[in-house]
Amino acid sequence: MRILIVILTLTIPGCLFAQSYNALLIPDSLKKDARAVVREDEHILEIKSPSKVILKEHRFYTILNEDGDYLGDFATFYDKHTSINSVTMTLYDATGKELKHVKKKDMEDKSAVSEISLMDDSRYKEYNFYYKLYPYTVGYEEEDEISGIQGFHGWQPLASTKVSTQHSKYVIIAPKDYVVRYKAVNCNYEPVITISGDKKIYTWEVSNLPARTLESHGPRWNEVMPHVLMAPSDFEVEGYKGNMSTWEDYGKFINQLRQGRDALPEDIKRKVHELTDNLKDPREKVYALYDFLQKNTHYISIQLGIGGWQPFPADYVATKRYGDCKALSNYMIALLREAGITGKYVEIFAGEEAPKLIEDFPCSQGNHVISCVPMGKDTIWLECTNQTKSPGYMGSFTGDRKALLIDETGAHVVSTPSYTARDNTAVRVVNASINGEGNLDAEVSTIYRGIPQEGPHGLMYGASDEQREKYLNSLFHLPTYKVEKSHYDEEKGALPAVKEYLHVVSPNYANITGKRLFINPNLFNRSNYRLPKDSTRQYDYIDDEAFRNIDSITINIPAGYQPEAVPQDTHIDSKFGKFTASVKVMPDKILFYRSWEESMARFPPSDYEGLVKFYEQLYKADHNRIVLVKKE
Known part of the structure; x- marks a missing residue:
């Protein structure tokens, strides 16, 4: 009976807190800098x-203004x-008076299948009150049963x-x-742990947390917000049993899911040997x-049942010529194995805004799978969902991050x-001419390497005329x-x-005022980036791009002009970056050279003022103009 009372109390939030959702009762400290207030979240x-698992949720949000409306748009999958x-x-x-109550049957039921999904059983319930009289409060109560x-x-x-x-x-x-x-x-935050019969109850609780804001080029939300990660130890999905307590155990579970799924059809085996034996x-x-x-497969998302974890068999991919990231990576590894080469299955967070792998908390982490081939001191990384990417190149999508390499002994952080x-x-070379009317005509040759080549690379493959023009x-x-x-021409390779x-x-392009000609010699690569002054900077400034730009420009100028102002x-060489801009005016042409280099770095708030000055110097240098005057 005691167990029942404890659990019953936990499942009835109204027993614990007065159900008053009057927005006027919200403390001013919680409304400061806020677009919404979480009144209750259990x-x-x-x-x-x-x-x-049974999951019960009880959430009430007071929306203070239009920016908080997204919390009133409910969807559950x-x-x-x-x-x-x-x-x-x-x-x-605003006073807490109930205006409308809707149930499950009143909500729209929609498929969550995306355009690139072939097999996906995900659906969602959705409802929006579209209420615009601020402040207002929206409450959600839900119970889900999760198997697997x-x-x-x-x-x-x-x-x-x-x-x-x-x-x-x-x-x-x-x-x-x-x-x-x-x-x-x-x-x-540590839980209060109580024992009730054969149950152990963990409780985390907090009140009155003020709103927080992020800063430009600062840490991401999950790097600064307080949160507690949860993960199972023993678990079971569709008859597959596993444990997540260590990376070794987690990797063994993934191996269990892949077991027996690497068999290739005979015709594909023959093709492998035809391609590699010589x-x-x-x-x-x-x-x-x-x-x-x-050349023989393409990407299709598969999220059916355990498909979110388990790859489709290699022979399925060979026959259908499609698969998701798991299936295509598994197929690639099977092709390699037939050629006597060992490939590895790698789970990873993909995307430029992807979260970081938490190395000291083993659990299912990642939204993507790639493969790799260890080669002694080197490794060939393979993105198996992209039909045009160079072998060995990870780039902005999966490069420069931790991942989980799965082998026969488990999972390993790499x-x-x-x-x-x-x-x-x-690296850009420009040969240009400016005529007496100020019109510019330029031949521009640029070699993009590494991450900067991703834009033009995408332009070369499958871009529409509209996308190319844009x-x-x-x-x-x-x-x-x-x-x-x-x-465009491409040079394949790991870089x-x-x-x-x-x-x-x-x-x-050039401004003409009377007998003067005003020319900015930096024709095509000006920085418009300027940082606002901020004496109250709280977080580090993160420069998450590493690059080097070099521009060499020759501008032929009309006859009869001479320099009046140059x-x-x-020259800047600081911890924030290196920058050089030089100009030389000759009788018939202008020579301009510019180099800008930055490395990935993290600067404390005390460096912010220096960063403001650094980018201001760059801005001014990039917008300087030469004044030429026509000879009398």
């Missing part, structure tokens, strides 16, 4: 077994493993930027002998098979290639210009390059 996670037992929404006005535990919802008491929290609570009810794993991040260098064999993969300023380069029209910061001709040739014309050369 999660109760009951672990029934390693394969079954379900699939084969998640059933929505019940869900309701309630709308309250793949992870636990963590506790995040601050929902997002500019949202304060009046009260947040997270409860886990587990069998007494079940190991609940958790890790506090950016906080020291090649002596293992690298050449890898490149040949990767090229075969790219690092993908990083790209320095010497790798990420854009790219070319946004390439330069000029009032008016037209690209009359463009041409690929794209050579770009453009013929550019810009009418009235900007001084600029």
Whole structure:
């Protein structure tokens, strides 16, 4: 009976807190800098077994202005493993008076399948009150039954930027002998643990957290917000049993999912040998098979059932000629194995804004799978979902981050290639002419290498005429210009390059005032970046790009002009970056040279004033003009 009373109390938030949602009662400290206030946010996670969880959520948000409306747009997802037992929404006005109450049957039911998904059983319930009289409050109450535990919802008491929290609570009810794993991040929140019969109850609770804001080029939200990660120890999904307590155990579970899924059809085996038997260098064999993969498969998302974790068999991919990241990587590894080469399966967070792998908290982390081939002291990394990427190149999508390499002994934390300023380069040579009317005609040749080549690389493969035109029209910061001709060549490799040739014309580029001609010699690569002054900077300034740009420009000028004013050369060599701009005016032409190099770095708030000055110097140097005067 005591167990029932404890659990019953936990599942009825109204027993614990007065149900008053009058917005006028919100303390001023919680409204400061806030677009919304979390009035109550309670999660109760009951672990029934390693394969079954009940999740109950009770959330009430007061929306203070239009920026907070997104919290009133409700959506909850379900699939084969998640059933929505019940869900309701309630709308309250500023005084806390109930205006509308909707149930599960009133909500729209939609498919969550994307355009690139072939197999996906995900669906979602959605509802929006579209209420605009501020402040107003929206409440959500939901109970889900989850079969096949793949992870636990963590506790995040601050929902997002500019949202304060009046009260947040997270409860886990587990069998007494079940190991609940958790890790506090950016906080020291520890649970209150109680024993009730054969149950162990973990409770985290916090109140009155003011709203927080992020800063330009500062840490991401998950790097500064207080939160607690949760993960299972023992778990089971569709009959597959595993444990996440160590990376070794987690990797063994992934191996279990992949077991028996690497068999190739006989015709594909013959093709592998046809492509590789006459090649002596293992690298050449890898490149040949990767090229075969790219030319004979394409990416399709598969999220059906356990498909979010388990790759489709290699023979399925060979026959259908498509697969998701897991299936294509698994297929690539099977091709390599047939050629006598060992490939590895790698889980990773992909994308430029991807979170970092948390190395000391084993659990399911990542949203993507790639493969790699260890080669002694070197490794060939392979992105198997891209039909045009060079072998060995990870770039901005999966480069410079930690990942999980899965082998027969488990999972191991590894690092993908990083790209320095010497790798990420854009070297431009310009031969231009300006006539007596100020019109510019320029031949522009640029070699992009590393991450800078990704834009023009995408332009070369599959871009529509509209996309190409949009790219070319946004390439330069000029009032008016037209690209009359463009041409691209590619150099494949672990550090690929794209050579770009453009013929550019810009009418009235140079300003003419009386007998004077005003010319900015930096034709195509001006920095417009300036930092606002901020004496209250809280967080580090993060420079997450490494690059080196070099521009060598020759401008032929009309006859009869001589220099009246020439900007001084600029040379900066600081911890923030290196910059050089020099100009020389000759009788018939202007020679301009510019170099700008930055490395990835993190600067404390005390350096912010120096950063403001650094970028201000660059801005001025890039916008300096030469004044030429016509000879009498």
